Amino acid sequence: MVASTLSEVARLAGVSPATASRVLNGSARTPGQDIAERVRTAAASLGYIPNAQAQGLAKSSSGLIGLIVHDIADPYFSAIARGVQEAAREQGRMVLLATTAGAPADEREAVAAFAARRADSIVIAGSRSARPEDGEGNAGLAAELDRYCRNGGQVAVVGHPVVGASSTEGYHVVTVPNEELAAKLASELSVAGDHHFVIIGGPAGLFTSDDRIRGFQRGLAEAGLPPAEIIRTEFNRSGGFDAGVALAARIKTSRAAANPSGEAKRICIFAVNDVMAIGAAAALRSEGLRIPRDAIIAGFDDIETLRDFRPALSTVYLPLEEIGRQATRRAAGTLAEDAAPPTLTGHVTLRRSTEGALPPEGSG
Amino acid sequence: MVASTLSEVARLAGVSPATASRVLNGSARTPGQDIAERVRTAAASLGYIPNAQAQGLAKSSSGLIGLIVHDIADPYFSAIARGVQEAAREQGRMVLLATTAGAPADEREAVAAFAARRADSIVIAGSRSARPEDGEGNAGLAAELDRYCRNGGQVAVVGHPVVGASSTEGYHVVTVPNEELAAKLASELSVAGDHHFVIIGGPAGLFTSDDRIRGFQRGLAEAGLPPAEIIRTEFNRSGGFDAGVALAARIKTSRAAANPSGEAKRICIFAVNDVMAIGAAAALRSEGLRIPRDAIIAGFDDIETLRDFRPALSTVYLPLEEIGRQATRRAAGTLAEDAAPPTLTGHVTLRRSTEGALPPEGSG
DNA sequence: CTGTTAGCGCTTTCAG
């Protein structure tokens, strides 16, 4: 026994498929009371479920939203996904998920798959990359995206435009104030304490990472401080851990070298995202160093699951869920394009991990 | 300009749509070398992307896998989602996401939506509930699921069968050894130290929670200990926190009451999942209590993001990703039904948060 | 307000 169709319902109700369609799925007003009632009963008794594929084919639109993330298990992305999901529900659409580990080639494939399914819109989250090895992939992705848009698709990218995408219509970018916020963080960290600043960043070419680094350096400069040293590593916990190990060794050495009474300048670490910061913190701890005593550290994102971490991590709050929602709304045209980008901004949140950099009375 | 169609490709290649279909998407062997080549070139030059909706309609199957979770931002679910996503990719399918906050009525709706899209299979994660207020919802969900299966759909449920589902064909349950593992945890916790055991559980009727509670009590009983007291609260961090606050008060009181020299029996808390445990730990800490000094605590799930939490949380590792993968494979028939449920088991992982319960030499 | 008639884009017998 297979799913019953509209015409079966229509036949049972003694009306034409068109009429049945009008009352069951259609729009405007439903036809005559009596008829409508009869159709509805027939549908119910048959357990009729409209075939979305057929509907989609007929009206060429699918009620689908494609979401591309690097990794759905990464709390950064899952938070955004939650927002997307929510907005999708508001729009009466469903979300199609694709994960790509950040590889442009895979992203291209995902876009093609979404296009094949006639997704109404596509939301792309996850840092864009300008790394040379991604050049080819980016070109492919850009082409695919352009084609998708040309066919009437709507795209919203979180963060930065896809490299090389010649934004035709239907191409939106949800800007995240990474640079500004990182600058703010640097400025707040520089007010108290005289630290040696070190940035743990992702690979050069990762836009999100680069923005945050640039912002932080700018903040430092504005505070009259010299630029921080940059350690490049992977954009995840493990990268943070590795960098942390290296830093720990250095801290120990410099501490040993310092004269008995005096103390070496304390290091202030800025990891470009929370999970990297957590990794670095774990490394320091495993080397017997304590935070904030031996070094202070700050991250970025303010991942919810990490808020119970101790010492509480100083970081920059980003409205991840809202970002996902807005991207989704933009792609649906629900959100005015130019209507002042609805306050998508985060804020610096200093906590225990950067103590010493806090004004004495402020303790959070 | 709109997406090009198969017939356009066919026309350009000078063949019939049928032939074009055969070489581009079709099955078996591709027709004559020369023809095939011509078609492929035509397709490429037009940037042809098959319309999955039309394909689906024609062969009534969609290449879609529906995934239902309570909340995609919850690390427990996002880990499972990652596994599902992976398996889906292996199968050349895409995953459709639905979040329901655990409400059976929403789950029913999600199933209907998946059915409408003719999803090939549906994976349901997230604890089933037997709470009276969910009775109606469960019935609806069960009916919807039955109908879906009757129409040829495949369903895999993680944990427990949907309440009331009369498992027809295509209905699979991926069992998670919650009870056994909880018993094991209890047994390991009981070997060292003489504790007063308290369980922080979810609402009565939540299967996952109930299983873990039952298992823990059984483990205690097998160790010759009296059953633990149970505190019922929400199945999330906030619930854990609330319970923690209550426990903290009690610990302080009993400590004050104890004679100056002697000490009150230390409390051992078992929170039925990691986030609840973290919440409880945060509450204790905020009340000035220290773990494991003033109380020891264990969770369940071994959430990855929480592994850097200090004191390191004792917990039960569950192969979440693998669970997602297996559910997906089962629903695809890729996995033999009876073939000994491919070792889906976790293990107790004692760490610092239950110190004192560790044998002296074991220190994790 | 309802029914008829064409497709949406693709697959798939069934002939040739």
Add this chain to the structure above:
DNA sequence: CTGAAAGCGCTAACAG
């Protein structure tokens, strides 16, 4: 091995 024709289930003009 290829082409023609008939749908998959639904919507959307048009008529009536």
